[in-house]
Amino acid sequence: MSGHGFHVHGPHDHELEHAASGGHGNHGGHGDAPETPAGGMSMTSKIAVCTAVIATVGAIFSYMGGATQANAGIYKNNAAIKKTEASNQWNYFQSKSTKQALAEFARDTANDDRKQGWQDKVARYELEKTEIQTTAKKLEAEANRWDAQSEEQMHQHHRWAQATTVLQVSIALAAIALLTKKKWLERAMFGVAVAGLAVGALAAFHI
Template identity: 70%
Template sequence: MSGGGFHVHGPHDHELEHAAQGGHGGNESAGGMIAQIAVVTAIIATIGAIFSYMGGATQANAGLYKNNAAIKKTEAANQWNYFQAKSTKQSLAELARDLAPEDKKAGYQAKVERYEKEKNEIKAGAEKLEAEATTWDKSSDDQMHQHHRWAQATTVLQVSIALAAIALLTRKKWLEYGMFALAAVGLVIGAFSLLHI
């Protein structure tokens, strides 16, 4: 095209205009269908990629949280072992107190009381670690549930894309509607995942 109002068509311009208007042979609805499905498929694929990423992220988080829970459980087990050691020492101090002469009983009683105090502190620490482990376990389970939702949504969107390809090949309108329906279902499942449902 020139600036003086003179218009020259290139050899491909005519073909581009036909493609934009629905192709050859007067089948304009097929061209519109192709363009519509192509755009929707690209959007579905983009959303599917985001859902897939979110699914991978939640799965990684679930593993990390489960690892944190295992660490806390190990720390709690160590505290319970320490508690048991103090209990054993307390029992030995009580036995020694009971068998000791009267002038030595007060010393052993002080040890018994010290071990009892230490055990209570250790027990509180172990219970706190167990509660933290339970919290990490629950967080891991929540992330895995969310991961499954993201995976379900991604799968439904992939089936929708496959249906779009079949709709393009067969030019069946009902397959196009099926593609839209599956895409909507995938989006709803993705929304459930986003809302932690």
């Protein structure tokens, strides 16, 4: 306070007023707080929102990857079951072939009055072999279809896994961009995220 009744502000007075007002009284609009673009979000807010979206999409991709892997295992198991059933049928076929061969031998060495009986058995075994062979081939075809579906699901699983990994890299870049405030890292984050979405689209379309 001067002798003429007016107050002279010193530097410390300005600092006290600045602290009392919560740090909003900067001089001429040139304070130390980071500026936010007019009508938009700051870099930090933008990256935070994008990271949340990427993490959500990544979680969906991860779920799809797990589901397709489980399906591949189920289909492969179904194929194994059908292969076992087909193998059993071929063993049965071989057994009938052996019986048919024995019946043919008995027919050829039997008396004339018994030849017809053995011939009937030979014909019956031949008919049974045809039916067994048809069943075995049908089971093999089913096994091949299950194998093909399993391979397709595994391929799709790999695509989902690749997409999830790329999105995780994007999230890591986002964290580094937040710490370093580098614009090129922010752009790299968006680029990698787009690549992850593209790989996810390939998985969705079974490509």
